């Protein structure tokens with residue numbers, strides 16, 4: 104059993120995948136993790152569309168320059184603007200879908216599945232491909248697949264953490 108810090112630190116963006124199907128039960132668990140994210144005012148202004156059909160994945164790839172290799176599944180993480188606009192500040196919903204996305208990445212990693220959040224795609228084309236209504240905006244595509252690479256940890260930028268005040272030193276977090 105891994106600790107949450109081991110899971111957080113061990114996750115990497117994976118951009119090369121094995122040609123191996125992801126079990127439906129695992130996709131469901133990943134989506135369950137997504138819907139348990141926190142959200143402003145508990146509005147849960149998200150919509151998730153999970154895609155496993157290779158033909159649809161090919162079409163999504165064709166309009167997503169930031170997507171690499173052929174993932175076994177994709178989760179489109181979307182904002183429902185009709186729900187997001189129920190608050191005075193619909194921009195808050197970006198935080199909500201970001202938090203749901205992190206849950207997806209960590210749950211996938213814990214299940215042995217590699218993932219990469221992708222923002223570089225044609226939003227309108229994805230709306231059409233997935234039959235999303237106009238008020239449902241795809242914000243991130245998460246590619247999923249059993250990893251065919253093991254990238255080394257990315258460096259952490261030093262000088263980003265302070266204690267008590269900006270500039271306050273509390274010991275180095277980085278090795």
Ligand SMILES: Cc1cc2nc3c(=O)[nH]c(=O)nc-3n(C[C@H](O)[C@H](O)[C@H](O)COP(=O)(O)O)c2cc1C
Nearest residue numbers: 114115116117118169170171219220221222223257
């Ligand atoms: C909002 C956001 C958008 C991203 N878009 C892309 C993308 O379009 N294509 C891609 O390959 N990676 C994308 N990434 C993944 C980042 O490149 C990656 O998280 C970063 O390099 C750190 O590596 P790590 O995830 O292994 O820690 C995105 C990440 C975030 C948070």
